[in-house]
Amino acid sequence: MKPTVDRILKTTVKATARAALSGASLGMLLGMTATETARAQSSVQLYGQIDEWVGATKFPGGGRAWNVGGGGMSTSYWGLKGTEDLGNGYKAVFALEDFFRAQNGSYGRFTGDTLFSRNAYVGIQSPYGTVTAGRLTTQLFVSTILFNPFSDSYTFSPMVYHVYLGEGTYPTYATDQGIVGDSGWNNAIQYTTPDFNGFNASAMYGFANQAGSNGQKKYSAQFLYFHGPFAATGVYQYVNFNSTAGDLDSLLAGYKSQSAAQAGLSYDLKFVKFFAQYMYTHNDIITGGFHVNTEQGGVTVPIGTGYAMASYAYSRSNGGMDQTHKSWAVGYDYPLSKRTDVYAAYLDDRYTNMSSGNTFGVGVRAKF
Structure with missing residues (x-):
């Protein structure tokens, strides 16, 4: 079964149970009341993944480069997250997550x-929902990676290339396509609703x-819906700066703002899972x-204990720049265990009036 972002982000039941038991035992030793003991319950989890x-x-x-690289299928990272029970259904939550490059030991x-x-x-x-503040993963990024077969791969995912390897993010080649900004926003605040039978919404x-x-x-707003084999998302994002106030003009003279709307669908028939995405991006320039327009379609197909991917x-x-951008990719992922998998993939990438690009390789990913 294909790994999901949810599995990476959720706190394990065992860790929570151990923390609860530990809090109760400490409460009894200190003579705390049941309410005080409940409020003392907390858990902290270390987790992450290494992908080379x-x-x-x-x-x-451009030219070809042979390499040992990081993040073939997913960017390597480690994190700490925790919760503290405040009582009456309220919890304090936190997370600190760092990307790193295992190929050279850099953060x-x-x-x-x-x-x-x-x-x-x-x-x-x-x-009534969750409010978080700090540096936050954008809602557009979440929708982008959940509804394409190659998920969050900056190496092999055609949709990630079209959305995030472009203007203001990865200027390896001349393009005015792509989303302005990173996959995370600084100085941000977000509200997420509770889950309503597979549906939730958020604003940032x-x-x-x-x-x-x-x-x-x-600012942005998003909904996510998961029900049986069907899933859907819709997200809108607006920005009028990239990293610092007034910096869009450094990307393109007279650049005022960018807005983007994306929709995504998936349907799992067990023997094949279908993915589809559409995104409309508008760039507001003083001179006009x-x-x-961006579309993506793809499938994953179980083959043996692994699965094949195409997008x-x-x-x-x-x-x-009046450009056309076309990308396709195929790959196969094989799980060696619940936490470790190996993969092979090929990506073909083409822009108008440029020589074609392509990426191919094999890798291993281990979660902890």
């Missing part, structure tokens, strides 16, 4: 990346944190805006 691959990369218009996804760039937040969980707002720049902002993505801009 060997192969070759050639970006469109972060690239030189200059911050230490806890995956997530760094604290919040309150209640019967990011501040520029700079005096005199209160009009500089980022332009938009980009195709297409993007077309109606202005700016």
Whole structure:
């Protein structure tokens, strides 16, 4: 069965039970009341994954590089998260998560990346929903990775290439396609509703944190729905700065803002799982805006104890550099255990008026 983001993010039942038992025992020793004991219950979990691959990369218009790389199927990271029971259905929650590059022992996804760039937040969980604040994974990123066969792979996922390897994020080649900004927002606050029979919604707002720049902002809203074999998502995102207030102009003269809307669907027939995504991106420029249409379709097919993956993505801009972007990928993932898998994959990537790019390799991923 294909690994999911949920499995990585959830606190294990055993760890919570041990923490609860430990809190109760301590409460009895100290003569605490039942209410005080419940409020003392807490848990902290260490978790993460290491993903390394060997192969070759050639970006469109560039040359080929053979390498040992990190994050073939998923970016390597480690994290600490915890909860404390506050009583009456309320809990304090926190998470600190750091990307790292096992191939050279460096922290972060690239030189200059911050230490806890995956997530760094604290919040309150209640019967009425969860509020978190800090550096938060964006809702657009969550929808992007949950509804394509290659999930969060920055090496082999066509949809990740079309959404996140572009303008203002990875300037390896000349393009005005892609989403402005990272997969996480700094100085952000988010509210997420409780789960309603597989449905939940969330809203997020990011501040520029700079005096005199209160009009500089980022915001988004999302819904997720999981019911049996069917799943769906819808998300909208708006930004008028990238990293610091007023910096869009450095990407493109007269750049004012960017908005994007994405929808995704999946359906699991057991012998094949279908994925589909559509995204509309509008770039507001002083001299006139332009938009980009992006579509992705893919499948996963169980073969033996593993599964095969295939995905195709297409993007077309109606202005700016007037580019067409086409990518397809195939791969196979084989689990050696519940926590360790090996994989092989190939990606073909093409832009208008550039030589084609492709990436291929084999790798291993271990979760802890």
